Amino acid sequence: MPNDVLTFKRGGVHPEDRKYLSSKKAIEILPTPKEVIVSLSQHLGAPAKALKAKGDKVVKGEKIGTASSFISAEVHSPVNGTIKAIKKVTLANSVSCDAYVIEVDQEAPEVDFVKTEWKNKTKEELLATIKDLGVVGMGGATFPAHVKFSIPKGKEAEYLVINGVECEPYLTSDHRTMLERAEGVVEGIMIIARVIGAKKIIVGIEVNKMDAIKHLREVIEASGYQIQVQPLKMKYPQGDEKQLLSATIKKEIPSGKLPLDIGAVVSNVGTCFAVYEACAKNKPLFERIVSVTGECIKEPKNVLAPIGTKIGELIDFCGGFTEEPDKIVSGGPMMGFSFYDLETPIQKGTSGVISIKIENIAPQTACISCGKCVQACPIGLMPTMLYRNINVGAYDMALNKYSLMDCKECGSCAFVCPAHIPLVHTFKFGKKMARRKK
Amino acid sequence: MRVVSSSPHFHSKNKTSSIMWNVSIALAPASIWGIYVFGLRALLVLVVSIAASCLTEYLLGLIDGKNGLIKSTLSDGSAFLTGLLVGMNMSPLVPLLVAIIASAFAIGIVKWIFGGLGQNWMNPALGGRVFVFFSFTSLMSNYAVPRTLSVVDAVGSATPLGFVKTSIAGGALNLSPTDLMNQAGYPVTHFAQNIASSTGISPYAIDAFFGNIGGCIGEVSAFFLLIGGIYLCAKKIISWHTPLSYIGFFAVLTWLFSGYRSGLGFASGEVLTQIFSGGLFLGAIFMATDMVSSPITKKGQIIFGLGCGFFTFLIRYFGALPEAVSLSIILMNMVVPTIDRYIIPKKFGTVKKVREAK
Numbered sequence: 001m002p003n004d005v006l007t008f009k010r011g012g013v014h015p016e017d018r019k020y021l022s023s024k025k026a027i028e029i030l031p032t033p034k035e036v037i038v039s040l041s042q043h044l045g046a047p048a049k050a051l052k053a054k055g056d057k058v059v060k061g062e063k064i065g066t067a068s069s070f071i072s073a074e075v076h077s078p079v080n081g082t083i084k085a086i087k088k089v090t091l092a093n094s095v096s097c098d099a100y101v102i103e104v105d106q107e108a109p110e111v112d113f114v115k116t117e118w119k120n121k122t123k124e125e126l127l128a129t130i131k132d133l134g135v136v137g138m139g140g141a142t143f144p145a146h147v148k149f150s151i152p153k154g155k156e157a158e159y160l161v162i163n164g165v166e167c168e169p170y171l172t173s174d175h176r177t178m179l180e181r182a183e184g185v186v187e188g189i190m191i192i193a194r195v196i197g198a199k200k201i202i203v204g205i206e207v208n209k210m211d212a213i214k215h216l217r218e219v220i221e222a223s224g225y226q227i228q229v230q231p232l233k234m235k236y237p238q239g240d241e242k243q244l245l246s247a248t249i250k251k252e253i254p255s256g257k258l259p260l261d262i263g264a265v266v267s268n269v270g271t272c273f274a275v276y277e278a279c280a281k282n283k284p285l286f287e288r289i290v291s292v293t294g295e296c297i298k299e300p301k302n303v304l305a306p307i308g309t310k311i312g313e314l315i316d317f318c319g320g321f322t323e324e325p326d327k328i329v330s331g332g333p334m335m336g337f338s339f340y341d342l343e344t345p346i347q348k349g350t351s352g353v354i355s356i357k358i359e360n361i362a363p364q365t366a367c368i369s370c371g372k373c374v375q376a377c378p379i380g381l382m383p384t385m386l387y388r389n390i391n392v393g394a395y396d397m398a399l400n401k402y403s404l405m406d407c408k409e410c411g412s413c414a415f416v417c418p419a420h421i422p423l424v425h426t427f428k429f430g431k432k433m434a435r436r437k438k
Numbered sequence: 439m440r441v442v443s444s445s446p447h448f449h450s451k452n453k454t455s456s457i458m459w460n461v462s463i464a465l466a467p468a469s470i471w472g473i474y475v476f477g478l479r480a481l482l483v484l485v486v487s488i489a490a491s492c493l494t495e496y497l498l499g500l501i502d503g504k505n506g507l508i509k510s511t512l513s514d515g516s517a518f519l520t521g522l523l524v525g526m527n528m529s530p531l532v533p534l535l536v537a538i539i540a541s542a543f544a545i546g547i548v549k550w551i552f553g554g555l556g557q558n559w560m561n562p563a564l565g566g567r568v569f570v571f572f573s574f575t576s577l578m579s580n581y582a583v584p585r586t587l588s589v590v591d592a593v594g595s596a597t598p599l600g601f602v603k604t605s606i607a608g609g610a611l612n613l614s615p616t617d618l619m620n621q622a623g624y625p626v627t628h629f630a631q632n633i634a635s636s637t638g639i640s641p642y643a644i645d646a647f648f649g650n651i652g653g654c655i656g657e658v659s660a661f662f663l664l665i666g667g668i669y670l671c672a673k674k675i676i677s678w679h680t681p682l683s684y685i686g687f688f689a690v691l692t693w694l695f696s697g698y699r700s701g702l703g704f705a706s707g708e709v710l711t712q713i714f715s716g717g718l719f720l721g722a723i724f725m726a727t728d729m730v731s732s733p734i735t736k737k738g739q740i741i742f743g744l745g746c747g748f749f750t751f752l753i754r755y756f757g758a759l760p761e762a763v764s765l766s767i768i769l770m771n772m773v774v775p776t777i778d779r780y781i782i783p784k785k786f787g788t789v790k791k792v793r794e795a796k
Binding site for chain 2: 010013015169242246252253254255257324325326327328329333334335336337338339340356358359360362365366367368369370371372374375378379380381382384385401402403406409411414415416417418419420422424425428
């Protein structure tokens with residue numbers, strides 16, 4: 001029933017959502033910065049291969065990096081300008097990779113992108129466009145979209161589930177996208193549905209965005225498409241595809257499998273809009289909406305910024321800090337990455353930049369086996385047992401008996417842990433050690 | 439200074455110390471009732487137990503803190519809680535030295551030598567109590583009569599459980615516990631008599647429920663312990679799984695089989711008097727739910743509760759000694775690592791294997 005408020009069954013936590021800081025702020029366009037840093041690793045998978053050299057002139061939307069393997073994506077220049085250097089940069093997630101430093105030519109004429117009618121294109125043409133224009137998953141994982149939308153022979157995508165959940169606290173970029181760019185999102189959904197051949201389309205949105213649910217329903221009704229908008233209860237981590245599918249189509253993805261194995265494809269609303277821009281406007285993915293928010297930001301905003309914008313400039317655009325934050329996080333506070341360098345550029349997957357004070361500090365105490373982490377885990381793992389085994393170096397035990405690799409680091413366990421044990425940190429470490437041992 | 443650390447960057451308000459203090463708060467109604475019915479001597483026992491427990495924790499912290507082995511956990515309230523529980527498990531007439539020994543044993547031996555908070559396999563307070571019970575049995579079995587019971591004589595100074603047990607051992611057959619107590623003229627409050635005459639429930643069960651019986655300071659009032667338990671459930675510190683499966687299974691076994699010992703046969707047991715008296719409520723709500731020494735998963739907690747109920751039934755009706763609740767919880771504490779090893783929650787996405795048609 002479309003009006004029943006659904007949610008996933010197992011585990012989950014209820015962090016305060018703090019979205020009020022920026023949820024009412026309309027998208028603002030950032031004035032083009034003087035310099036952008038565009039990394040070649042904008043996506044999950046192999047970094048793109050550089051196509052330009054130092055000193056080359058580039059125009060907005062020109063391809064500057066090309067996919068180097070199957071799971072990889074194209075990279076386009078977000079600005080008109082000259083490549084000043086190609087250097088190693090450290091991204092917010094502490095990954096180091098090659099990046100173009102592009103000096104912006106403010107005098108250059110604006111580039112126009114030619115509109116086309118996507119309905120006249122075939123499935124294959126649409127998929128080629130999505131690949132060629134560098135669309136990746138905008139929810140944060142940045143999985144190359146063309147790979148996700150290529151349905152292998154023998155598989156069928158019955159459901160297309162659109163992710164408008166945005167369960168991470170603070171972030172509002174998807175919320176604003178649904179409010180201000182609904183028409184584009186809906187067109188994008190229909191393009192994806194045609195590419196993958198989906199029969200049923202469901203958009204999942206948490207009930208803290210009732211305005212988005214209402215608006216999207218109106219737009220869908222006006223367009224005449226068959227899309228169901230499904231309200232969902234507020235619960236973290238509902239935005240994960242496993243939990244989203246369990247909430248919307250009541251099916252669980254088996255361990256180690258993909259949504260496609262249960263006949264579904266999940267896509268973020270931001271991705272839908274990017275697909276629409278690529279297929280209907282010929283516009284490559286080179287800009288995105290970033291929620292610049294948090295208690296330490298003077299004027300939280302949702303900013304449309306070119307990829308490669310330095311985070312410091314975004315923060316300046318929002319009035320700077322009211323006080324020095326304890327943490328600056330790229331992404332949401334539950335799964336995002338904290339970093340310190342304000343020169344760090346935004347990526348295709350940067351949904352938000354939040355500047356926060358550390359709250360609820362308490363000393364780490366011994367594990368008292370309260371089992372809160374076990375109840376919170378949406379995957380049904382035993383975080384406390386994983387922690388104990390990794391701590392004594394029993395990686396095999398953690399891996400085989402307690403299914404370490406099924407952990408997706410959503411942070412629910414560490415969020416509720418009364419002993420303030422750095423569980424996710426330990427699991428990341430454990431995964432690395434377990435891989436090394438193999 | 440900007441901190442770079444692993445996600446999550448957001449934390450709930452949960453704290454170990456708030457769990458410990460909340461359990462202490464939940465114990466407050468029952469302890470206040472104990473102080474009210476047994477007088478200031480009860481308060482003294484509680485204070486001495488808490489002080490001894492905190493002091494032991496502090497002193498051991500000084501020794502081990504220097505070596506950097508175990509940090510003192512005095513501030514998290516766990517030593518206070520252990521001391522309070524030890525005190526509540528003492529008769530108000532117990533010599534203060536016994537209470538001190540129990541507290542020191544609980545913290546020093548049961549908790550500290552295994553590695554401090556989180557590492558003990560047995561509930562410290564129970565360990566302390568059982569240790570002094572078997573060391574000073576006569577001192578520990580000297581129960582006071584609550585001030586709410588009007589008649590004070592030799593009969594009244596035995597706890598209902600002890601009284602029934604000795605009577606049956608002395609050859610009183612074919613009588614239910616209530617009849618036995620009636621015959622001996624076991625004291626009962628007017629309040630309980632009034633309710634009993636209008637509802638038909640045994641007046642001894644009513645007295646036991648509200649705490650008008652002899653016993654340890656903290657265990658006499660099932661009613662106030664229940665209030666504490668509901669508070670903890672509402673705060674999501676404990677869950678209903680252990681107490682309910684414990685008390686429920688014990689009640690079922692009592693109803694079905696306890697009649698046999700007095701020759702009354704199957705399904706003739708008196709349930710209410712049995713579950714409200716003795717340390718069952720204190721044990722089931724506050725001791726069996728001790729996070730450290732009970733299973734992690736809900737399923738495991740139910741198994742744990744059933745085991746506790748079974749052993750309490752065995753020891754209370756067929757054992758030579760009292761201490762059914764303490765001993766059965768300690769017995770089950772030993773099984774916890776095994777329960778935790780085998781009871782693993784079903785992982786997301788594991789589906790029943792469908793047998794393929796050939």
